[in-house]
Amino acid sequence: MEKQGFTTAIVHGDRNTGTEHGGVHQPIHTSVQYGFDRVEDLIGVFQGTKKGGFNYARQGTPTTAALERKITSLEEGVGTICFSTGMAAITATFLTLLRAGDHLVASRYVFGNTNSLFGTLRTLGIDVTTVDACNVEDVKQAIRPNTRMVFVETIANPGTQIPDLQGIGNVCRERGIAYVVDNTITSPALFKPKAVGASLVINSLTKTIAGHGTALGGAVTDTGLFDWSTYPNIAEEYRRSAAKEQGLLQIRKKGLRDMGAALSSEQAHTIALGAETLALRVKQSSDNALALAQFLEGHKAIGNVYYPGLKSHPQYEIAQALFSGASWLLSFELQKAERMIDIVNALELPIKATGLGDTRTLIIPVAPTIFFEAGPETRKAMGISDGMLRLSAGIEDIDDLIADFSQALKLAA
Numbered sequence: 001m002e003k004q005g006f007t008t009a010i011v012h013g014d015r016n017t018g019t020e021h022g023g024v025h026q027p028i029h030t031s032v033q034y035g036f037d038r039v040e041d042l043i044g045v046f047q048g049t050k051k052g053g054f055n056y057a058r059q060g061t062p063t064t065a066a067l068e069r070k071i072t073s074l075e076e077g078v079g080t081i082c083f084s085t086g087m088a089a090i091t092a093t094f095l096t097l098l099r100a101g102d103h104l105v106a107s108r109y110v111f112g113n114t115n116s117l118f119g120t121l122r123t124l125g126i127d128v129t130t131v132d133a134c135n136v137e138d139v140k141q142a143i144r145p146n147t148r149m150v151f152v153e154t155i156a157n158p159g160t161q162i163p164d165l166q167g168i169g170n171v172c173r174e175r176g177i178a179y180v181v182d183n184t185i186t187s188p189a190l191f192k193p194k195a196v197g198a199s200l201v202i203n204s205l206t207k208t209i210a211g212h213g214t215a216l217g218g219a220v221t222d223t224g225l226f227d228w229s230t231y232p233n234i235a236e237e238y239r240r241s242a243a244k245e246q247g248l249l250q251i252r253k254k255g256l257r258d259m260g261a262a263l264s265s266e267q268a269h270t271i272a273l274g275a276e277t278l279a280l281r282v283k284q285s286s287d288n289a290l291a292l293a294q295f296l297e298g299h300k301a302i303g304n305v306y307y308p309g310l311k312s313h314p315q316y317e318i319a320q321a322l323f324s325g326a327s328w329l330l331s332f333e334l335q336k337a338e339r340m341i342d343i344v345n346a347l348e349l350p351i352k353a354t355g356l357g358d359t360r361t362l363i364i365p366v367a368p369t370i371f372f373e374a375g376p377e378t379r380k381a382m383g384i385s386d387g388m389l390r391l392s393a394g395i396e397d398i399d400d401l402i403a404d405f406s407q408a409l410k411l412a413a
Contacts, residue, residue: 006074006189007279013070014272026066028269032057048241048249059257063265067272071209071219074188074275075201078224079248081256082217082263086184086204087113089218092255093180093200094149097247099233100125103147107133107163109156109382112371114182130381134315136167143171148233149178154193154323155185157356158331158366158390159383160306162315165322169197178226178247184208185356189282190325199226200247207357208328210274211281215267222248281359281395285328288361288401289393293330295402301412303333303387328357328393331366337387339412340365346408349401350391361394361401 004012014026034054036042044050054061060068060082068080083089094117098104106118108130118128131138133152143150150172152163165181172179180200181193187208193201203209205217228234228246238249256262286309293307305312308319309326319326334340344352350363354370364370366388371379379385393401 007276009073010070010278011276013073014066017066017069026063026269026272028265029062030265031061057265058260058262059252060262061265061268064263064268067205067217067263067268067275068219070272070275071203071205071221074209074278075183075203075221075223076188076192076194077201077221078244080219080221081248081252082205082219082268083256084218084261084263084267085216086202086206086218087117088259088261089202089204089220090114090182091117092251092259092261093202093220094121094126095124095259096251096254097178097231097233098126098148101146102149102233103127103129103144104149104151105139105142105147106130106151107153107156107161109133109159109161109163110151110153110182111157112374114153115374115378115382133163133168134161136164136171139164139168140171143175143177147175147177148231149180151180151182153182153185154191155308155319155327155329156382157185157329158306158371158388160308160313160329160331161383162308162318165193165196165318172199173197173225176227176230178231185327185329186323187278187282187327187357189279190286190323190327194223194225196322197225198223205271207355208282209278209357210271211278211357211359212274213355213358213360215270215274217263217267217271220248220251282325282328284395285357285359285393286325288395288398289328289330289391290326291398292391292393292401292405293332295405296330296332299409301335301409303335305333306331329390330393331388331390333385333387333389334412336412337385340387340389343408343411344389346411347404348408349396349404356392358392359395361396362392364390366390 045053071080129142178199181198182202184204201221203219229243234246290309296302297305307330350361367386
């Protein structure tokens, strides 16, 4: 049949590619080793001349491969590698494609653990410059002759800043620089970074794609837009493959196999099931986030509200032009920051917990928790105040959420 819709393609993806015994889902393959009738085939898998075979679960299983096909389809890429976590996917990308003496330009508005990883890269001789990626001119000015990569998030956690995604993509294409976009907050349900020229797309599968807070996972997808034959850091043993395969091949061999951050088949299966309702969950949670943001923006107890779906957001026009929704992530500040603890404790529905993209609404004070290690100077540069609260909107009934916030905010009067 003709090209299927977003959800139809996910729900019927396993059947369309073939399953054992007519199952509607791919089975969970728990084997670590995979045997062959002919030793020549085993050799071929090791050397890469036999496509589609498996030898050891650290490099993948039939179950993780099925999930990789799903993610590749969602991001309209040419291939995907799954990892045990989103941070493992980011770390593998940096450490396998960058070398001592290289330069990375990154948005200063990134996840706290990613920001911490930048410090590790610097100790390994990789220079990192963080810039205000909302301004493409800042990115241009930071680029040097040894700049190999630019890294951004589609919507920053927790400040919700949106980079000039298209402008940065144009610069990277003109200068032959790999463009890596973390799509975790938006997910392919709201945005495909391939549309702005991304070379690689990273997703923390734990969050939007899995969506139920029951499985950890991460993925790196190659969009097929970058010519890896021009990239100086590809090892000679991987240059024998087609140019479009070289980047992912090096990440799989050096990042997945050598570093060992393998995704288990059980977790891959859970993530694949969660992905089936991706579009439905994202629509409901995005609608809830917008309604909550509008309610909070109009409440006298609230100061700033940060949500890309609000017209007051600095990058509102970019969000409207590129995204089909503004996601479930919003942050806000109280007029009286000293009442923050009391008000959060008074909330009954939002769970006081870290994490994002769950079916349940989650809330956390940012500065004393997930960005505490970053320190006050870094938090200030990232636009994180001491009184900022981050909210990951779930799929609850919006009337219940607004009623809960209304009763809790009475304490601020």
